[in-house]
Amino acid sequence: MKKQLLAVSLFALMGTAPLAQAADYAIDTKGAHASVNFKVKHIGFSWLTGRFNKFDGQFSYDAENPTAASIEVTIDTSSLDSNHAERDKHIRSGDFLNVSKFPTAKFVSTKVVKDDDDELDIHGNLTLHGVTKPVVIEVEKVGEGKDPWGGYRVGFEGTTTISMREFGIEHKLGDLADSVELELHVEGVRK
Template sequence: MKKITLSLAALALTSTPLLAADYVIDSKGAHASINFKIQHLGYSWLTGRFNNFDGEFSYDADKPEASSITVNIDPASIDSNHAERDKHLRSDDFLHVDKFKSAKFVSTKVQADDDGSLNLHGDLTLHGVTKPVVIEVEKVGEGQDPWGGYRVGFEGETTIALKDFGIDYDLGPASTHVELELHIEGVRQ
């Protein structure tokens, strides 16, 4: 009788679906990035990134719609590879980092598409304004890392209008929107 009970208990444990795992974004190991690009006068692209951010997410490959993510961004860490331009981007013409010391994305819903991609809905707070955005996301991969941990990575894109976030500095008609490109690798906790 004990063998049957133990066997049933073992079967029940092995057939129980795994719950979502929690991950920390590996920004310290530089395995994640938040990049942006915006048209410069319609002639070229200005590109850059935010160097300081952190966050965590929950993910279950069998039920991706139950996933969630929170990302905290230091807008003062903006880096367009040009010191004078970065100083201007930190000013009250753009990010006004003296007044708005943080930016944040908090997911509200995840929709899985038939092709395996995800639509990540959430609230982006930037320049003191919170607006809903949708980020198109694809999983890059997941598995064991060489150090005994487990990782999963995603990439995503979205476009935001500067005026939606109270940034109304006139950069010309070709420069009203910013494209955000996200590369996120998380380490399972």
């Protein structure tokens, strides 16, 4: 009888135990532990690389249920930095990003699909140059755990390729220069 009572009590306790829930994270841009980088072919001869220095965002993530994750990121397009001032001025102009008319780009996830243990496909809508298109970002979890300052962090890296023409950017530097590879490194601090 005592064993049955103990079993019933344990079962009741387990039934009332809190289920693991998704935690909310702020992307750590202040500590420079996140980056949004790009790479595009320059007239087919070399790679032009750069980054966006200003962006912000947050995400929700639960390691036990990664497909319930969500993310939202806003990028200041005027913060484009290809390490060449004149080129940056041209990319920010109406020929490409037209940052005076479209000062931000935004990604909002719509669903997450699990590939492997630490790999996810994040489907979402990217708004760039005033055009919103669906994109898929292939993501791999880098790691998670307590940090030295008493917080909790989780990090991911991801890649996707977009077509400038699909986002209404018609100016190009050769046929091979339409595809832009985006590389994302995101470290979030649990709120």
